[in-house]
Amino acid sequence: MAQEAQKERSMILQKEMIDGLFNDLANAKELGKKVCYTFIPGNLSELIRTFDMLPVYPEINALQSAMRKKSGAYIKEAEKNAHSEDVCTYVKCDVGMLMKGNVGPTGLKIPEPDILLLSYTGCFTFLKWFETLKREYPNAKVIMVHTPYQENAEMTPHMVEYMVKQLRDEVIPQMEAVTGIKFDEAKLKRHLVLAKEAEDWITKIFDTTKHRPSPIDAYFAGVYYIGPINIGFRGTQEAVDYYKELHAEIMERVRLGLGPITPEGEMKEEKYRLVVEGPPNWTSFREFWKIFYDMGAVIVASSYTKVGGVYDMGWRHDETRPLESLAEYCMNCYTNLNIPQRIALLSKCITDYEADGYITNSIKSCNSFSAGQLAMMREIEDTLEVPVGFIESDLVDPRYFSYSNIKNRLESYFQMLEQRKSMKETV
Amino acid sequence: MNTLKEIIDLCKVQSFDMDFTRAKEWKAEKEGRVLVGYMPIYFPREIIHAAGAMAVGIFGGGDRKQIIKGDAYYQSYICHIPRSIIELALDKHLDHIDGFIFPSICDVIRNLSGIFKQQKIGKFVKYMDFPQNFLPEIGGVFYQQEMEHVLQYIKEINGIEVTKEALNHSIDLYNKNRKMISFIYDIRQDFPWRMSIEEVYYIVRAGTTMPVEEHNALLEKVCEFIKEDIGVPQDKIKVIISGAFCEQPAIGLIKAIEEAGCYVVEDDYMLGSRMILGDIDATTDNPLEAISTSYINQSQYSSSIYDVHNPKEFRLAKMVKERGANGVIFASASFCDPSLLDAPIFQNAFNKLGIRYIAFQYSENINQFKVIKEQVGAFSDSIKLWEDEPVITA
Numbered sequence: 001m002a003q004e005a006q007k008e009r010s011m012i013l014q015k016e017m018i019d020g021l022f023n024d025l026a027n028a029k030e031l032g033k034k035v036c037y038t039f040i041p042g043n044l045s046e047l048i049r050t051f052d053m054l055p056v057y058p059e060i061n062a063l064q065s066a067m068r069k070k071s072g073a074y075i076k077e078a079e080k081n082a083h084s085e086d087v088c089t090y091v092k093c094d095v096g097m098l099m100k101g102n103v104g105p106t107g108l109k110i111p112e113p114d115i116l117l118l119s120y121t122g123c124f125t126f127l128k129w130f131e132t133l134k135r136e137y138p139n140a141k142v143i144m145v146h147t148p149y150q151e152n153a154e155m156t157p158h159m160v161e162y163m164v165k166q167l168r169d170e171v172i173p174q175m176e177a178v179t180g181i182k183f184d185e186a187k188l189k190r191h192l193v194l195a196k197e198a199e200d201w202i203t204k205i206f207d208t209t210k211h212r213p214s215p216i217d218a219y220f221a222g223v224y225y226i227g228p229i230n231i232g233f234r235g236t237q238e239a240v241d242y243y244k245e246l247h248a249e250i251m252e253r254v255r256l257g258l259g260p261i262t263p264e265g266e267m268k269e270e271k272y273r274l275v276v277e278g279p280p281n282w283t284s285f286r287e288f289w290k291i292f293y294d295m296g297a298v299i300v301a302s303s304y305t306k307v308g309g310v311y312d313m314g315w316r317h318d319e320t321r322p323l324e325s326l327a328e329y330c331m332n333c334y335t336n337l338n339i340p341q342r343i344a345l346l347s348k349c350i351t352d353y354e355a356d357g358y359i360t361n362s363i364k365s366c367n368s369f370s371a372g373q374l375a376m377m378r379e380i381e382d383t384l385e386v387p388v389g390f391i392e393s394d395l396v397d398p399r400y401f402s403y404s405n406i407k408n409r410l411e412s413y414f415q416m417l418e419q420r421k422s423m424k425e426t427v
Numbered sequence: 428m429n430t431l432k433e434i435i436d437l438c439k440v441q442s443f444d445m446d447f448t449r450a451k452e453w454k455a456e457k458e459g460r461v462l463v464g465y466m467p468i469y470f471p472r473e474i475i476h477a478a479g480a481m482a483v484g485i486f487g488g489g490d491r492k493q494i495i496k497g498d499a500y501y502q503s504y505i506c507h508i509p510r511s512i513i514e515l516a517l518d519k520h521l522d523h524i525d526g527f528i529f530p531s532i533c534d535v536i537r538n539l540s541g542i543f544k545q546q547k548i549g550k551f552v553k554y555m556d557f558p559q560n561f562l563p564e565i566g567g568v569f570y571q572q573e574m575e576h577v578l579q580y581i582k583e584i585n586g587i588e589v590t591k592e593a594l595n596h597s598i599d600l601y602n603k604n605r606k607m608i609s610f611i612y613d614i615r616q617d618f619p620w621r622m623s624i625e626e627v628y629y630i631v632r633a634g635t636t637m638p639v640e641e642h643n644a645l646l647e648k649v650c651e652f653i654k655e656d657i658g659v660p661q662d663k664i665k666v667i668i669s670g671a672f673c674e675q676p677a678i679g680l681i682k683a684i685e686e687a688g689c690y691v692v693e694d695d696y697m698l699g700s701r702m703i704l705g706d707i708d709a710t711t712d713n714p715l716e717a718i719s720t721s722y723i724n725q726s727q728y729s730s731s732i733y734d735v736h737n738p739k740e741f742r743l744a745k746m747v748k749e750r751g752a753n754g755v756i757f758a759s760a761s762f763c764d765p766s767l768l769d770a771p772i773f774q775n776a777f778n779k780l781g782i783r784y785i786a787f788q789y790s791e792n793i794n795q796f797k798v799i800k801e802q803v804g805a806f807s808d809s810i811k812l813w814e815d816e817p818v819i820t821a
Contacts, residue, residue: 082774082786084759084767086504091768120559120733124534127559127733128768134735135772142735144559146566149537151554162569166560338554339541364504367764371509372538374500379545392502 008261010246014227017238019106021231025054026108034114034179037133037140040308042121042147042330046191046235046317047171051179055232056110058129062093064105066282066396074100075397088125089365089397091132098136113140114178117171121147122307122335123368143174147330153341155331163327185322191235192319198229199311201243206312208250209300209353213270215253217260219299220289223280230308235317262293271296272417275349277303277342277376278361278369281393284401288393291407295414301349303342303369306334310345335368343376350384357417359389359410364400387420389413431652434645435626438633443491443678445515449637450483451523459585463577464521465528466512466536467673468731469702470555471718474574476597476639477589478581483524484635484699487511490677490794492518500542506762507790508674509539516548526551526580530699532673532731533764551580559733561723563716570719594714600639602706607646608634609701611653612693616750619665619690620658622649625682631697632675664753664810668694669743669773672729674760674791683796684756688807692750695727702727730765739769740776747782753810754783756803761788783810 028035036053038044040060048055065071074096075089081099083092097103097110104110116137118130134142145166148159172183205225209218216222225246233239253259259267263286274292276299281288292299306312310332318325330336337345350358358380360373374390381388391409394400428434441449447462454460461480465472472482488494488511496517497510515521527549529540540554555573558566578589608631614621630649634642668684672695684691707721726732728742747755757773759766770786777784785806787799 078771082771084770086762087764087767095771118733124532124537124731125764125768128730128765131734132768132772135738135775144733144735146559146733148556148569149531149554151537151540151556158569158572162558162560162565162572165565165568169565170560170562338544339538340545342541343545362502364502367505367534367538370502371505371535372542374502375542375545 008249010242010249011224013242013245014224017228017233017242018231021054022104022106022108025056025104025111028054028111035111036115036117037113037130038117039119039121039123039126040230041123041333041335042119042145043230043232043234043308044117044119044145044171044326044330045232046188046195047167047175047326048117048232049191049235050184050188051175051181053115053175053179056113057231058094059090060231061097061104061110062090062396063282065093065097066398067285068105069283069398070105071283071396072398087365088129089395091125091129093396094129095132113137115175116140116142118142118144119147119330120144121330122149122333125368141174141178143171145171145330147336150331150337150341153338155328159331160324160327163330164323167323167326188322189319192317192322192325194237194240195235195317196319198234198239198243199309199316201240201247202226202229203311205243205247205250206301206305208254211254213257213259213267214273214298214300215250215258215260217262217293217299218305219276219280219302220285220292221260222299222302222305226305226308260293260298262289264290264293267293267296267298269296270298272357272414273298273300273353273355274357274359275299275301275346275353275355276359276361277346277373279304279307279363279366279395280361281401282396283394283398284403287403288401288406291410295410297414300353300355303334303346306345308333310334310337313345339372339376343379346376347380347384350380350386355386356421357387357389357413359391359413362390362392364392364394365397366395387413387416428645428648431622431649431657434649435629438629438645441636442629442632443489444636445488445492445520447483447520447524447636450481453481453638454523461526461581461585462524463526463528463581464524464549466530466532466539467699468530468532468729469699470528470530471574471722472639473594473597473601473707473718474578474589474715475581476600477593478578479585479587480525480581481638482635484632485512485515485521485527486632486635486675487791488515489675490679490792494792504762505535506674506760507792508760509535511791512539513542516543516546521548525549525584526553528553528555528577530555531557535764536673550584553577553580557722557731561736563720563723567716567719567723570722571715574715574718591712591714595709595711598707598709598714598717600643602709603643604634604639604646605701605703606706607643607650610650611646614653615690616692618653618656618658619663619692620660621653621656622658623682624685624691624694625678628678628681628696631700634700635697662811663688663690664807665690665692665751667692667743667747667750667752667755668696668758669755670730670757670759670763670766670769671696671789672698672766673763676758676789677791677794679794680789680796680799683800684803687800687803689756689803692752693746698727698729702729730769740773743773744776744780744782754785754806756806757784757786759786759788761790
């Protein structure tokens with residue numbers, strides 16, 4: 001029988017925030033709130049808050065369904081309806097959930113969208129996803145925000161201008177029309193100030209992995225830490241309070257010289273420090289994590305925690321340039337970075353956090369991440385001479401998580417790391 | 428070139444010349460000439476032409492290039508075309524091409540542009556972000572800036588500042604090119620036996636590997652030939668192929684569909700060469716704006732274009748009606764996100780509209796089509812057996 005996970009105050013705080021959001025969603029009509037479906041990368045939380053809307057994140061519903069072992073049935077339902085086996089399983093899980101009555105992961109019904117805010121950032125599938133949802137929700141207003149890709153590793157003035165024009169001339173007027181609320185720039189600015197503060201805190205939190213032992217796991221626990229900032233709480237006082245609390249807890253662990261907390265308690269010995277590229281598997285999340293902590297491996301940085309925004313290079317929302325700032329935020333999400341930028345960012349993590357190794361968890365149905373990962377891995381191996389490892393799984397399709405294959409590969413990888421360590425010590 | 432067969436034979440060689448010999452020769456004929464490779468689906472080749480350069484279509488290695496190194500770059504669950512393109516690059520087939528353009532179509536092609544950048548292949552690598560906002564003053568302006576970026580790259584190589592006159596001239600040449608290709612498809616709509624879809628494919632694809640002036644000269648002759656009552660009609664149904672717009676099916680598959688009892692009267696194999704419907708205004712003071720406007724207002728439906736305001740399923744249904752097709756064959760490259768994610772949209776709509784269809788997947792390097800041929804044959808037979816029933820019921 002699995003052990004009960006240890007809970008800290010920040011975890012309880014987060015649970016309250018998320019439960020509150022899902023409760024509000026279940027009662028959106030009674031509360032007179034409009035519902036806005038949108039995506040994590042390029043999420044315009046501050047703008048959604050400015051119009052008093054409630055956000056729904058289909059990716060979050062999908063991953064939560066996977067953690068509750070519901071995604072397999074939803075995916076099969078979608079596949080019965082012409083969805084291919086080979087496409088994004090988040091989409092299929094969402095569509096399957098919709099076909100089964102749209103009851104969300106917490107057991108409460110998810111309301112229909114008033115707005116489908118298609119922040120087309122870093123993932124082509126988003127576009128197809130909302131094209132599909134539009135057919136299911138013909139009364140919803142689809143608002144497209146096209147985020148230009150950082151193809152040349154830069155955000156040029158014309159890219160910013162293109163996005164600002166979309167926000168000013170298309171997004172905001174349409175949000176006004178649907179909500180009946182006039183755009184209040186001062187309110188948006190207040191949210192941006194709070195967003196910046198939360199971003200400062202989360203950067204400090206992920207930077208604590210510089211300590212030895214690392215007080216946190218920046219991947220398996222990191223995905224919980226990014227929850228509030230990614231799912232609609234960025235730009236609120238609640239998010240700032242949550243991150244302050246979390247930071248305090250982590251600093252206390254640093255003071256005590258403690259390692260990360262795992263579902264089975266505190267990790268006793270930090271043997272390997274790793275950087276991970278790619279999203280985690282959600283269907284067997286705890287088993288996946290356990291393979292790592294059982295081997296004394298801690299993740300000191302991961303690309304996945306930057307999918308909803310890259311803050312560790314210094315970029316912040318800026319209330320003095322509200323729309324420009326929203327535009328830059330969208331363009332600066334991890335999957336909107338080009339391959340050389342991703343390599344540079346991950347290399348910096350490996351160096352700054354003194355990682356012993358680099359692992360790619362390649363997701364079968366996520367080309368936004370997966371296409372190019374092998375070349376990235378080779379480049380990092382060549383330039384940093386760091387041992388690299390490669391495993392494959394999927395986001396929310398349980399058919400593609402092979403525990404023994406992954407475990408075997410990781411055990412071989414850790415043996416290689418061990419050998420390297422002893423060689424270094426000998427030298 | 429005196430006969431249709433001679434033209435087709437030439438195009439057959441040109442279309443699959445992995446060394447792009449004609450493009451290489453064209454470049455060598457005059458100093459300062461530039462070759463720009465572009466990937467599927469669509470790129471406004473007019474601007475390349477106006478800049479004294481030549482656009483070269485790079486559509487992968489098909490079943491003619493063995494993949495050895497490319498597989499080390501891509502996992503098994505990623506489509507085939509990026510691995511064959513990288514194989515072509517690493518085997519130096521693309522060495523004489525100066526710059527590379529990756530039009531926005533999917534995450535795989537997008538990330539392939541990053542690998543080209545990382546590997547420093549070519550003098551420039553540009554991921555061309557086509558607008559998904561279709562207001563001329565927003566998306567249209569952005570698109571013009573993207574085109575200017577490409578022109579700047581070419582200017583850095585050949586020093587040519589593109590003029591309005593040059594652009595209008597190039598637009599005019601490509602208008603003629605598209606018009607003649609449309610003519611061929613229109614003739615085939617009523618007389619599909621005059622030229623097989625395989626032959627049409629060679630003719631259209633060859634145009635991506637030679638100067639447009641030469642292609643236009645060939646097309647003029649082809650158009651004359653197919654005005655004549657040539658070929659022998661056969662008892663086949665008419666179908667539209669949809670979904671094969673990026674990774675190209677092997678020629679064997681293109682042939683197999685017609686051999687199995689279908690006339691392909693419309694397809695999206697070489698969609699990029701036919702993306703703009705009708706002419707682009709070649710008389711304006713702002714030709715880039717004209718190109719941009721045509722993309723916004725005159726584009727064919729495509730899986731890479733956000734379509735909520737102009738749903739693709741109804742556009743394809745309209746095409747079925749206009750072409751007098753008996754059904755649609757959805758042919759998607761394996762692991763092709765844009766095509767496969769569109770499948771439920773099309774198929775749910777066609778179930779309601781009563782449009783008959785089948786669907787299968789292929790890979791560019793697979794040349795065993797027995798199963799697909801049987802599937803297509805059964806589709807054709809089933810339609811022939813119930814041919815009195817109306818094709819479209821709603």
